[in-house]
Amino acid sequence: xxxxxxxxxxxxxxxxxxxxxxxxxxxxxxxxxxxxxxxxxxxxxxxxxxxxxxxxxxxxxxxxxxxxxxxxxxxxxxxxxxxxxxxxxxxxxxxxxxxxxxxxxxxxxxxxxxxxxxxxxxxxxxxxxxxxxxxxxxxxxxxxxxxxxxxxx
Numbered sequence: 001x002x003x004x005x006x007x008x009x010x011x012x013x014x015x016x017x018x019x020x021x022x023x024x025x026x027x028x029x030x031x032x033x034x035x036x037x038x039x040x041x042x043x044x045x046x047x048x049x050x051x052x053x054x055x056x057x058x059x060x061x062x063x064x065x066x067x068x069x070x071x072x073x074x075x076x077x078x079x080x081x082x083x084x085x086x087x088x089x090x091x092x093x094x095x096x097x098x099x100x101x102x103x104x105x106x107x108x109x110x111x112x113x114x115x116x117x118x119x120x121x122x123x124x125x126x127x128x129x130x131x132x133x134x135x136x137x138x139x140x141x142x143x144x145x146x147x148x149x150x151x152x153x
Contacts, residue, residue: 047109048084048133052116056145059117059137066131073133077121082135083112117143 048063063084065073074085090106118140126135 047088047105048111050111050113052113054117054139057139059115059119059139061113061135061137063111063133063135064131065128065133068131070128073128075126075133075135077115077119077124077137080115080118081112082115082137083110084133085110119143 048065050061050063052059052061054060061082065086067088068086072086072089074083076083076085085108087108088104088106115137119137120140123138124135126133128134
């Protein structure tokens with residue numbers, strides 16, 4: 001009976017498909033056990049990467065956009081959706097050059113994010129510095145916490 005070496009072990013050929021399935025299930029389990037960080041490490045195609053945070057008055061969104069200029073970006077807000085669009089252009093490379101590795105993606109992108117709270121769309125501001133876009137979204141009055149005075153009787 002023929003054996004196939006797999007990670008130093010040998011399995012008979014009829015069990016090859018079972019070993020592939022076991023390996024795949026192990027990868028799925030490891031991905032689930034690793035949480036969102038595991039998926040983020042292995043997931044490509046989401047661009048730009050963003051972080052959101054909030055304080056008492058604002059929601060902040062930061063996006064990594066290396067190699068872009070501010071005039072290459074479009075930012076729009078409609079209802080509770082913020083949309084960021086742009087294009088990454090290819091480096092000027094000799095057309096006859098051979099690529100040994102090409103990992104940096106180029107082309108148009110669009111990323112729409114649903115905002116977790118209501119914001120004042122007319123007061124949204126954005127600053128682009130050193131390849132990082134920081135968007136400040138002031139909270140709408142109904143999204144802010146309101147202190148309630150408790151009266152003694």
